[in-house]
Amino acid sequence: VSKSFTTQETLRNATSAREWLAAQLGGGPALGAHFIAVTANVAAARAFGVAGSDVLPMWDWVGGRFSLWSPAGLAIAIRCGWESFAELCDGAAAMDTHFRDTPLPRNLPALLALVDFWNAQASGMSQRVVVPYAHALSQLPAYLQQLVLESNGKSVTRDGAPIGRPTAPALWGEPGTDSQHAFFQWLHQGTHAVPVEFIVPVRAAHPLADQQALLVANALAQAQALMTGRPLAAVRAELAAKGAAPDVIDKDAPHRVCPGDRPSTMLLLPELNARRLGQLLALYEHRAFVEGALCGINSFDQWGVELGKALAGPLIAAVRDGVDSGDADASTRGLVAHVRTLSRRV
Known part of the structure; x- marks a missing residue:
């Protein structure tokens, strides 16, 4: 369920589920039969591999x-x-x-x-x-x-x-x-x-x-x-x-x-x-x-929620891949650096 079909955590979870199913059942178009999507972005759900009849559209104005x-x-x-x-x-x-x-x-x-x-x-x-x-x-x-x-x-x-x-x-x-x-x-x-x-x-x-x-x-x-x-x-x-x-x-x-x-x-x-x-x-x-x-x-x-989503984008690359956190403030850059240090410890 994702109204926009762009929320990062939701898509990551869906992708992980698809990868797990592919490993167990094999790939191919039949994989989409194991998914039902509820979204206002029907095209994105179909591009993800959900069959057209298994995409349940919702109005984009429904929070x-x-x-x-x-x-x-x-x-x-x-x-x-x-x-x-x-x-x-x-x-x-x-x-x-x-x-x-x-x-x-x-x-x-x-x-x-x-x-x-x-x-x-x-x-x-x-x-x-x-x-x-x-x-x-x-x-x-x-x-x-x-x-x-x-x-x-x-x-x-x-x-x-x-x-x-x-x-x-x-x-x-x-x-x-x-x-x-x-x-x-x-x-x-x-x-x-x-x-x-x-x-x-x-x-x-x-x-x-x-x-x-x-x-x-x-x-x-x-x-x-x-x-x-x-x-x-x-x-x-x-x-x-x-x-x-x-x-x-x-x-x-x-x-x-x-x-x-x-x-x-x-x-x-x-x-x-x-x-x-x-x-x-x-x-x-x-x-x-x-x-x-x-x-x-x-x-x-809910523009406060949207702000957090927008700021998370570049920070994901910084935390996961070590990419420079760009225009982030000094406090956030310091936290990213410490996260990277902790992630390398065994």
């Missing part, structure tokens, strides 16, 4: 982060089955309809985008944490990093003027069962107030005793703790009720205080299946678009 509903979703359909992929698309279509037709006071992508806008613009929060309480969604924060940050990590408006205010905050996260024993300590008692987004399926796909109830209860408890915290007076009263001496209370109480008043959002899903996942992903796509519109930016280009 990779929005492409899973296009032929790029073929890998999902192969892995999960066509029925599940169709349900995924049906869920996304339902969210599309909701976003298009629902008035703003009840429009979920718009409302969530307004929450994000408030947190970043009015409250000055430079981070956003996404915590799914489902292992099946463990890669969702990484997916959202590309969707949100590649779309809205911009500093100029659509007409090229400087924005002059924060745009997309940093986005990261992990599943709740792990993170509540790790960085939630920082969320509750650290010096940075960071909005947290909980995503919680209520019903388990494969119920086992009361495990799902425990999972949901823990998610609700974390949101409650972020909101209410634990004030000093309450901590002192708890310690006194346990019979702690006054000097012990004075010593220990400050360490147990949680300030509270820290924002969070709770998304409750009835269950997690292909249709609900489609709704969730489409919700985030539309939400990212509204966030961009609120900031006045173009959410559908």
Whole structure:
């Protein structure tokens, strides 16, 4: 899958796969029958050796982060089955309809985008944490990093003027069962107030005793703790009720205080299946678009990404072949030289 069919890493991987197949099966035109290409550059895919009927074209205006509903979703359909992929698309279509037709006071992508806008613009929060309480969604924060940050990590408006205010905050996260024993300590008692987004399926796909109830209860408890915290007076009263001496209370109480008043959002899903996942992903796509519109930016280009690709070209030759790195700055030239030195060591 390569929209341009020019991305260096993707083509290198495809070439390696073709070379391996050729070594195992022999060369010849039949080799192309083992490849399917999804691209907007049909001619380049055919030149690579993919048979014409095995090239699935996609529109050149579809960004990779929005492409899973296009032929790029073929890998999902192969892995999960066509029925599940169709349900995924049906869920996304339902969210599309909701976003298009629902008035703003009840429009979920718009409302969530307004929450994000408030947190970043009015409250000055430079981070956003996404915590799914489902292992099946463990890669969702990484997916959202590309969707949100590649779309809205911009500093100029659509007409090229400087924005002059924060745009997309940093986005990261992990599943709740792990993170509540790790960085939630920082969320509750650290010096940075960071909005947290909980995503919680209520019903388990494969119920086992009361495990799902425990999972949901823990998610609700974390949101409650972020909101209410634990004030000093309450901590002192708890310690006194346990019979702690006054000097012990004075010593220990400050360490147990949680300030509270820290924002969070709770998304409750009835269950997690292909249709609900489609709704969730489409919700985030539309939400990212509204966030961009609120900031006045173009959410559908990625010139920062393109800069990295352009600069990598001459550096590949410098690292691999020792070719002079040309117009690179002194720092980069020094790094290339050190890489070359390390590559010669056994």
